Amino acid sequence: MGRKIVLIVGDGMADRFDPDRGETPLQAADVPNMDELARRGSTGLMDPIRAGVRPGSDTAHLALLGYDPFEVYPGRGPLEALGAGVEVRPGDVAFRCNFATVREENGELIVEDRRAGRISEDEGTPELAEAVNEEVDLPVEFEFREAVGHRAVLVLRGEDLSADVTDADPKRPGRPVKKVKPTSSDPAAERTAEIVNEFVRQAHEVLEEHPINEERRERGEPPANAILPRGAGQLREVEEFEERYDVSGAVVAGASLIKGIGRMLGMTVPEDERITGRRDTDLRRKAELALECLEDHDLVLVNFNAVDEMGHDGDFEGKVEMLERMDRDLVGRILDEVDPGETVVCLTADHTTPVTVGDHTADPVPVAIWTEDARRDEVDRFDEISVARGCLGRFSGMRLLDVLRDLADLIEKFGA
Amino acid sequence: MGRKIVLIVGDGMADRFDPDRGETPLQAADVPNMDELARRGSTGLMDPIRAGVRPGSDTAHLALLGYDPFEVYPGRGPLEALGAGVEVRPGDVAFRCNFATVREENGELIVEDRRAGRISEDEGTPELAEAVNEEVDLPVEFEFREAVGHRAVLVLRGEDLSADVTDADPKRPGRPVKKVKPTSSDPAAERTAEIVNEFVRQAHEVLEEHPINEERRERGEPPANAILPRGAGQLREVEEFEERYDVSGAVVAGASLIKGIGRMLGMTVPEDERITGRRDTDLRRKAELALECLEDHDLVLVNFNAVDEMGHDGDFEGKVEMLERMDRDLVGRILDEVDPGETVVCLTADHTTPVTVGDHTADPVPVAIWTEDARRDEVDRFDEISVARGCLGRFSGMRLLDVLRDLADLIEKFGA
Known part of the structure; x- marks a missing residue:
């Protein structure tokens, strides 16, 4: 049997250069756990959908779960309805x-x-x-x-x-x-x-x-x-996640849009009233819930939405603060608990939400992937600039799920 | 008239980070000729088929020769039969x-x-x-x-x-x-x-x-x-290599599966009993045969299978040894003989066969391409990590043949 997969998505976590600050919020933030992931694993840049496409959180999450949003995106109504139960x-x-x-x-x-x-x-x-x-x-x-x-x-x-x-x-x-x-x-x-x-x-x-x-x-x-x-x-007829990949999956999120994506694909989407999808969410509880889901699922996607809110608000300091909270209460907690020999951990964003723009943009996002035998490059910082020198180069978010399934040994060879 | 193309494929040559060794076999190996190619030429990462797809040697070689294996792959039976003559x-x-x-x-x-x-x-x-x-x-x-x-x-x-x-x-x-x-x-x-x-x-x-x-x-x-x-x-109806590209091609390989690919595409596939497709193969003879084929063909693909065997065996030391042998007896011999003004030399792998896994994986493979006026980057080591900083970035193996034909000036302009 293969490894488990934890996919940590900092919603809108990526950013651009802020001319007033001279850096991006990720460059400014003190995020030792994210840096540790970068140091131990493979890093690179990812276009959530494709270069130059400004993703919604919904279309991007579809892509990160291996679905082409141009084919299956049902619009926001069905996803909000599914998210509302x-x-x-x-x-x-x-x-x-x-x-x-x-x-x-x-x-x-x-x-x-x-x-x-x-x-x-x-x-x-x-x-x-x-x-x-x-x-x-x-x-x-x-x-x-x-x-x-x-x-x-x-x-x-x-x-x-x-x-x-x-x-x-x-x-x-x-x-x-x-x-x-x-x-x-x-x-x-x-x-x-x-x-x-x-x-x-x-x-x-x-x-x-x-x-x-x-x-x-x-x-x-x-x-x-x-x-x-x-x-x-x-809603269109879409092959469910587990049927398509023979991988059982859960989505841990507060935002109803993201929960809707999980439900649309037939994945487990736990409800917990402490997890709100806003900045008042209980992030440590979310980390726990993700680890609980990992016990009986092959893959868990856990989304932290409050970083994106700060980008929409144009709040550089607030975004730095949310990144540091995410590093401590979500990334750190998960790294403390998982076994690298039996788990693939991926940290990335679904899109860029620059504080200079206040909305989603098409810039590529940083990605770090770590498991025991994942290639190690020389990158030791998790930010938009450092990872561009990493050993993953630049790839499409629609390929991410297969890349993770490969590292988890949950994929078949094509040919002999 | 354009340049000649030599495509050297180390079967399963690429690897992952071995946690016991702290590096990959290519990082551990002493491969001065491969490094020389990296130093003099352009380097990068290549997804043999596409990111996250675990290639067989057969499907990968189809891709490296410019064919979409999802369209033309006939399964192993016909390729083994063709390989057996x-x-x-x-x-x-x-x-x-x-x-x-x-x-x-x-x-x-x-x-x-x-x-x-x-x-x-x-x-x-x-x-x-x-x-x-x-x-x-x-x-x-x-x-x-x-x-x-x-x-x-x-x-x-x-x-x-x-x-x-x-x-x-x-x-x-x-x-x-x-x-x-x-x-x-x-x-x-x-x-x-x-x-x-x-x-x-x-x-x-x-x-x-x-x-x-x-x-x-x-x-x-x-x-x-x-x-x-x-x-x-x-076997499906497939346009033959020379007809499709107006480039004459030969495949020099010991493994019947790879010979089958060449024959399926109507390419020249010489037989030589000293070339076995196993570790007892006469690699210097293979290099000679490749150079002989180059005299009357525009392109020669030469495959060395024994590196892959070592990956399948999980033998780190054995893989290092085979890489060093490949460096000396195949890459070195070819570099000694070809004229860089008239030849494009490409060194790559058809897929990754990590010793930690013992089978093919989807990780991208390193690629180095050298001809007189190929762009030179700062990469001077041929391994999975170093080439990620190279001037080719990351691209699909299905585009490799056209990239090589371009450098060889064997391709037409699209438009005016």
Whole structure:
């Protein structure tokens, strides 16, 4: 039997040169465990998808798990729905939604607050969702479910549905809720657009009079009296991870998008309320959970999302701090526990999120891979510049899983 | 007219970090000629097929000669048959075979010795093969031919044949000869399985009573009274090397599998009994033969197989020794003879065979390319780690032939 694989992904961990600081956050950070991985193992640069492609976290994670995102990416709706624990089957069309506050004006619904005062699960979104599920009547099967905070998901199921439809969410307050329109000439797109518009109309009726919203109005809080679907996506038939690779896998993540990727591929995705996908997450607990999953899985991918948040916020110091926390509480903890003779440890990022940009970019990311007999190069620092001299050169993230399976001896020879 | 190309392939020459030695065999070896090539030329890393794919020697050599093995690889049977000098045409289904010793028990043939006491050509396998060819009667044309030692090949020719069939060889002694079965629903597969079973049955009848086997029994040696086909493969229509590239080519190798690749592509494949494909090969003779072939061919690929054997044996010291022998008797001899103004010399491996693993792995291999005006980088050692800093970066083996043709000025411009 082969070795186990631990794939540690610092979300958006890679960065660019910050002209004010004269270095990247990884160069500035004190990350002795990451450096130890670089020193003991093979290092290099990886294009998460391909050079010049700006990856989302979702498309990048698909690539790191060996799937071509250009072929299998279902859009964000199905992944958020799966991440929220809703069943999504191939053919289903799913949407991300917000609970929002609207007022009626000349027969139109005008958005007053896209997040309904940042309403949360504690304030009754589960009850509101239940009411919508029970009282809205559509010509197709559907499931509407609350997610984190003011968020929710909608899944439509049935024949003749299409994800080629626009959003209902106008993105800015003061604007009317948009009529959902088909974006292709497929009759299924027209039908789906009508169904979503009908859903928005009926959901408003149900929510407008709901006792929870009456109470919110009494307290002077904006009622959650509308639902704004967006990001339509259709799940495709995809070969599950274990079936495809004969490798059992788990994804340990807080972010629902990443959990959705794991569930889409039929992998184990444990839930733990201490793991939030935000900076308040319990990272030591996440490391423990990853090690627990490793006991009965061949591969565990563990994602730390808070580094990416700091990149989006343009916060250099915050990113350095999160990198140091990741080094200590996640990378260090895992290195302390695994046996290099029986484990392959890979540390990398799913994409670059430069503090100078505040969003994902296409720059390659650093990668370090360590197992007992992995080639050792002279690189002893884990950062974007040092690893470029490493013995892995530059390769595609879509090849990473096979590279790791090779080092884990979990792959067959092609030929004789 | 362009330059000549010499492609020197150290079979399985690349390796991983050996934790007991603290280095790779190439790092440990004293290989001044390989280092000289690295120093004078361009170096880099190459994925023989693609990153994360564990190549066979056969699929890798197809890639190094510019063919996509995922498209053209015929399986091992046809290559071994071609390597043994048997004609194989597109559509033919070929098998590797063993001469074996069986006994009859309750109507079954039980394998006593899969190699018939390691019978050899000197002990009469050519006569046994001739008897089988003459006396076995099948509904299709076929050729059965002895190969090295206890090995042989079987080629079936005709309409409606398929390689989707299982092996007759049970792989372990004490077990019955397996009934060959179809592995697809193609009627041709069922027909082929029946034909092979009939071949096995009749061949046993012919061999059981053959005078050579009577004599073996009298001497107390196991009779070669059965033939065990395995590794069915069907040759596809493939454009020949010279036709495809307008470059004449020769393959100088001892291993029948590599010779088979050359013959499949219509290349010149000289025979020389001093070149065995094993560690007893006459490597200086091989270098001479390669240089002779270079006189009337544009490209010569010369393969040294014994390095790979040492990797399979897990023998670090043995591998170092073979690398030093290769350096002296093959690389050194070729460098002494060729004119750098008129020749492109490339040194690489077809795959990695780590002594820590004992089989092929997917790690990239080092490559050095030298001709008069090839770019010179600062790398002056030919090993897996040093070349990663070279000026070729990391590229796919399927592009190597075009890279060499470019340096040899044997390729056209695309565009204006």
